[in-house]
Amino acid sequence: MAEDKRRKMIGLQPEGDVDWSMYRGIMVVVEQRSGVAKPVSWQLLGEARRLADKLDAPLMALVMGQDVSHIAQQAIGYGADIVYHADAPELKDYRTRPYSRVCLKVIKTYRPEIVLMGATYTGRDLAGAIATHLPTGLTADSTQLDVDDERLLLASRPAFSEKMLATILCKQFKPQMATVRAGVFQALPYDEKRTGKIIAVHQDMHENDIVTKVLEFVQDDNRVNLEDAQVIVAGGRGLGGPDGFKLLHELANVLGGTVAASRAATDLGWIDHAYQVGQTGTTVRPKLYFAIGISGAVQHVVGMQNSDYIVAINKDPNAPIFQIANYGIVGDLFEIVPLLTKAFQERLTPVMAR
Amino acid sequence: MHIVVCIKQVPDSKEIKIDPKTNTLMRQGVPAVVNYYDMHGVEEALRIKDKYGARVTVITMGPPSADKALKQCISLGADEGVLVSDRAFAGADTLATSYVLASAIYKAADTWGPVDMIFAGKQTSDGDTGQVGPGIACRIDYEQLTYVQQIEDINPDTGELIVHRHLEDGVERVKTRTPVLITVVTELNTPRRASLPGMLRAARYTPIVWTTNDFEELDRSKIGLRGSPTIVSKTWVPEPKHVSTDMLTGTGNEVAATLVENLFGTELKHSLGWA
Numbered sequence A: 001m002a003e004d005k006r007r008k009m010i011g012l013q014p015e016g017d018v019d020w021s022m023y024r025g026i027m028v029v030v031e032q033r034s035g036v037a038k039p040v041s042w043q044l045l046g047e048a049r050r051l052a053d054k055l056d057a058p059l060m061a062l063v064m065g066q067d068v069s070h071i072a073q074q075a076i077g078y079g080a081d082i083v084y085h086a087d088a089p090e091l092k093d094y095r096t097r098p099y100s101r102v103c104l105k106v107i108k109t110y111r112p113e114i115v116l117m118g119a120t121y122t123g124r125d126l127a128g129a130i131a132t133h134l135p136t137g138l139t140a141d142s143t144q145l146d147v148d149d150e151r152l153l154l155a156s157r158p159a160f161s162e163k164m165l166a167t168i169l170c171k172q173f174k175p176q177m178a179t180v181r182a183g184v185f186q187a188l189p190y191d192e193k194r195t196g197k198i199i200a201v202h203q204d205m206h207e208n209d210i211v212t213k214v215l216e217f218v219q220d221d222n223r224v225n226l227e228d229a230q231v232i233v234a235g236g237r238g239l240g241g242p243d244g245f246k247l248l249h250e251l252a253n254v255l256g257g258t259v260a261a262s263r264a265a266t267d268l269g270w271i272d273h274a275y276q277v278g279q280t281g282t283t284v285r286p287k288l289y290f291a292i293g294i295s296g297a298v299q300h301v302v303g304m305q306n307s308d309y310i311v312a313i314n315k316d317p318n319a320p321i322f323q324i325a326n327y328g329i330v331g332d333l334f335e336i337v338p339l340l341t342k343a344f345q346e347r348l349t350p351v352m353a354r
Numbered sequence B: 001m002h003i004v005v006c007i008k009q010v011p012d013s014k015e016i017k018i019d020p021k022t023n024t025l026m027r028q029g030v031p032a033v034v035n036y037y038d039m040h041g042v043e044e045a046l047r048i049k050d051k052y053g054a055r056v057t058v059i060t061m062g063p064p065s066a067d068k069a070l071k072q073c074i075s076l077g078a079d080e081g082v083l084v085s086d087r088a089f090a091g092a093d094t095l096a097t098s099y100v101l102a103s104a105i106y107k108a109a110d111t112w113g114p115v116d117m118i119f120a121g122k123q124t125s126d127g128d129t130g131q132v133g134p135g136i137a138c139r140i141d142y143e144q145l146t147y148v149q150q151i152e153d154i155n156p157d158t159g160e161l162i163v164h165r166h167l168e169d170g171v172e173r174v175k176t177r178t179p180v181l182i183t184v185v186t187e188l189n190t191p192r193r194a195s196l197p198g199m200l201r202a203a204r205y206t207p208i209v210w211t212t213n214d215f216e217e218l219d220r221s222k223i224g225l226r227g228s229p230t231i232v233s234k235t236w237v238p239e240p241k242h243v244s245t246d247m248l249t250g251t252g253n254e255v256a257a258t259l260v261e262n263l264f265g266t267e268l269k270h271s272l273g274w275a
């Protein structure tokens, strides 16, 4: 019984040697599904290339999956010097245990000083497990990266509902880890002539030892993808009901954009929660954002203030949304939006077709 | 079944303001609320309790004032509320937090029986990392299923369960076995309101408090600020995006035309391919 009380606690001490100077280089963990890499992985390689050059250290990529050698090759074209490539049927779908096992093995063998992953669902799932296991410090959802003279990773991230930015360091352990938000950095132009080394990583895993099974993945092509939208037409309580969104759809269609909503509108059931922008919804940074019948509560604003251009339409001249808008129109949305749709349509339709 | 729910009390973010002089957060007098996602974890635990019978223990690590959050969970139907609280825990990052919460979960198992399921929120509104859930699962070697939007099936006898995970590009159906840690998204359920008997019980209930002295094997170098490898080296308020709002006036037709003209005069014309 006494033994029962001594419980296993993982991640208390770094295993093995602790000569941190042995850790060199930056490793980006590439995320893929069904043999297609996520854009954030290439964006990360682009930024990590800059950091690796600054550190005068190699840029490594870790590619895991089944039949993903083409992704290993792509990683070189996007800037990696060395790619660790783990290919196995057990790695077909992402699962925490097999993926973290491979990842830990590669980190312990090749000792990168910095490990970066996308701050996607999968990236956060994996990074949280890895950092605890090692153990090391992990900064979530970074939007700026740099390194200093002491080779410290300066990972900056929004804090307190994006009201502040904080720079976070990990001096104590290596590798220094961070997840990085999608859409913040730019991928390098793909260079198919670039050369690099691809190293196969072997692991002895058996499906029978893995408890968790992925039964199916249902791709949702209608899944609102606000994160990647270039133009967003968002509506709030001012729309007065679900029908108001029809007006927004018409404008969005003309602009090739996506409809979104404030929480007031999703809470009222006018549109699905998946469309919600803001602190408890999605953070977006489109090129053009329309806030229509949205007052501009801070919880909404934190999720869209980084849009390149913001247009606000509201009948209340004192609505806070006007403070962050590039263009403001005080008026009744039911009058303005259809006129706007028409004006865009006329301007965007080629002269010949008119 | 024994289910633990990890909840955190967070400052009500709409009340947080920044002192324009010092660039620091003005937290004084900011009311605290239970982290939005965590209430969905509490609700799911209570639904399992209603359906199959289970003991629900709610755990939070935080200051003494966090006992209010626990009482709120008791009023909804949780069996026990544990406040893990000590000055020595203060300043913890996610690594130190997962260590203390994992220790508390072991202690809860010793006190009320083996823990089959743990619920945590997708992320907190103040820490906003989503790392504590996976950290706890890793510490105590549980299966880990993040971003769960539906529990399709639980077999209380075999411990097998099927859940739907909410991912960026679709939904994944996954099967696993207890013991398991699940992090939840808001699509999972709609949290209930407290019943009158629940409120009465909460009014009489005093949450259990565990301090460092209550954990026999706690390594004190691994908790609080000292046990946190990440350090905040600097915080700043980003330059507010310099916007000089152009208020467009005129008839509806005029403002629509002006807006279109103006937008076509920006780089959007190229970046959005408005030839």
Ligand SMILES: Cc1cc2nc3c(=O)[nH]c(=O)nc-3n(C[C@H](O)[C@H](O)[C@H](O)COP(=O)(O)OP(=O)(O)OC[C@H]3O[C@@H](n4cnc5c(N)ncnc54)[C@H](O)[C@@H]3O)c2cc1C
Residues within 6 Å of the ligand: A235, A236, A237, A238, A239, A261, A262, A263, A264, A265, A276, A277, A278, A279, A280, A281, A282, A292, A293, A294, A295, A296, A297, A298, A299, A300, A303, A313, A314, A315, A316, A319, A331, A332, A333, A334, B013, B014, B036
């Ligand atoms: C913990 C927490 C998290 C939250 N998270 C989010 C979040 O993620 N996202 C979010 O959006 N909110 C969030 N909120 C809610 C937020 O505080 C606001 O309540 C919400 O954003 C308001 O939505 P709204 O602007 O659509 O509604 P309102 O504030 O009611 O504004 C409606 C606006 O429409 C205008 N209007 C009305 N009729 C017309 C018309 N005919 N023509 C033109 N204008 C018109 C009005 O003048 C008004 O300004 C959160 C709140 C809390 C407490």
Ligand SMILES: Nc1ncnc2c1ncn2[C@@H]1O[C@H](COP(=O)(O)O)[C@@H](O)[C@H]1O
Residues within 6 Å of the ligand: B006, B007, B008, B035, B037, B038, B059, B060, B061, B062, B094, B097, B101, B119, B120, B121, B122, B123, B124, B125, B127, B128, B129, B130, B131, B132, B133
């Ligand atoms: N101090 C804490 N006490 C209890 N649970 C916590 C604490 N911090 C985080 N959690 C849990 O971990 C989840 C993710 O938190 P975070 O990693 O901070 O975003 C939360 O939704 C809670 O369920």
